[in-house]
Amino acid sequence: MKIVIGASYGPSLLNFRRDLIREMVGRGHRVTCISVEPKEEMEEALAALGAAYETVGGSRTGTGILENLAMFLRYIKLLWLVKPDLCFFYMAKPIVFGGSAAVILGVKRIYSFITGLETAFYSKSGKDFVLRCLLCLCYKFILHFSKACFFMNRDDIKRLGKWKVVREEKAVLVNGSGVNMEHFMRLPLPEEPCVCMTARLVQGKGVREYFEAALLVKKKYPEVPFLLVGGFDEHKEAIREEELFALLEEGAVTYCGHAEDVRPYLKECSIFVLPSYHEGNGRSIVEAMAAGRAIITTDAPGCRDTVVEGYNGFLVPPGDVGALAGKLELLVRNKELRTSMGDCSYLLCKEKFEVSKINNTLLLTMGL
Known part of the structure; x- marks a missing residue:
């Protein structure tokens, strides 16, 4: 069977879909992956998995009418050339443009994966309201x-x-993208407390709250390291370099930059934090759970699914710096609690988020 997998961020095909692609190829299917990155950036790595790669160009965040029309037309061209039996699209642009192209070309088996609703679904601005309405209409189609x-x-x-975009019988819940627990293995817990956050540098990830909470905790526990791992982003709510440098001047947080492999930082930390406003499932949290780390995240969509309150971590209200600092202090001064919650994180990850379980649900639902 010929399968197309469409994404709007090429590295996610390797970071989040590697095991799924490998499994599809192993079952005898011909897989073609599509994203915006040039072929020279993605082709070799995907070929190593047995998959082909094609680019639709453009930008994953661009809103220009002509740019997006060009991307839609390239989707039509590529799908016409590949002639897939099944299409699997995730992220907004592939779902909208790739899905529409697949409908036009008569592809019978189309599957969409909403890996988290866009910021427009939570923002109260007029522009985002218009974008939200357009996305709802497109998604419904x-x-x-x-x-x-x-x-x-x-x-x-x-x-x-609630908005009548998806019918109940078509909605299939999976526990995120899953994590390969042979790659993200359980790691020894450091003796001393160390806090880490890994995330794209975007306002909605709670970066500012992390800095403010670190400052509060450092007043009582100045020796505790706070690490921030993540790269700059082209998102409209991205933290800019000058703002990050201003925050770093306060001295509470050590910025470690972008990391292709976050495992060395998970090994170094004993507490993992993600004060995000909303997530699909919080992949970085799940990676930390696989390493056996206590978690502090928010009681927000996607984040709350990773924590059983008081079992493997704590949930705090989004944007509540005081609550975040309070839970951090509790874990900083209590090694036994860090240890027990880390153990429970690992067990919960193995039960809910192991990648083979997620992929089995996807493959079974798609009849592969």
Whole structure:
């Protein structure tokens, strides 16, 4: 069977879909991956998995009408050339443009994966309201023709169900993208407390809250390291270099830059934090759980699905720096609690988020 997998961020094909692609190829399917990056950036790595790669160009965040029209037309061209039997699209642009192209070309088996609703679904600005309405109309059209739509959390299902975008019988809940626990292995817990956050440098990830909480904790525990791992982003709410440098001047947080492999930082830390406003499922949290780390995250869509309160970590209200600092202090001064919550994180990850379990659900639903 010929399968197309469409994404709007090429590295996610390797970081989040590597095991799925390998499994599809292993079952005898011909897989072609599509994203915006040039072929020379992606082709070799995907060929190593047995998959082909094609680019639609453009930008994953661009909103220009002509740019997006060109991307849509390239999707039509590529799907016409590949002639897939099944299409699997995730992220907004592939779902909208790739899904529409697949409908036009008569692809019978279309599957969408909403890996987290865009910022426009949470923002109160007028511009985002218009964008939200457009996305809802597009999603409703695509999901009508999709055999099924996968979701990472129940909040997104409820939200789109409330707006009549997706029918209940088409919604399939999976626990995120999953994590390969042979790659993200359990790591020894350091003796001393060390806090880490790994995330793209975007406002919605709670970067500013992390800095403010670190300052509060450092007043009582100045020796505790706070690490921030992540690269700059082209998102409209991205933290700019000058703002980051201003925050770093306060001296509470050590910025480690972008990392292709976050495992060395997970090994160094004993507490993992992600004060995000919303997530699909919080992949960075799940990676930390696999390493056996206590978690502090927010009681927000996608984040709350990774923590059982008081078992493997704590949930705090989004944007509440005081609550975040309070839970950090509790874990900083209590090694036994860090240890027990780290143990529980590992067990919960193995039960819910191991990648083979996630992929089995995807493959079974798609009849592969």
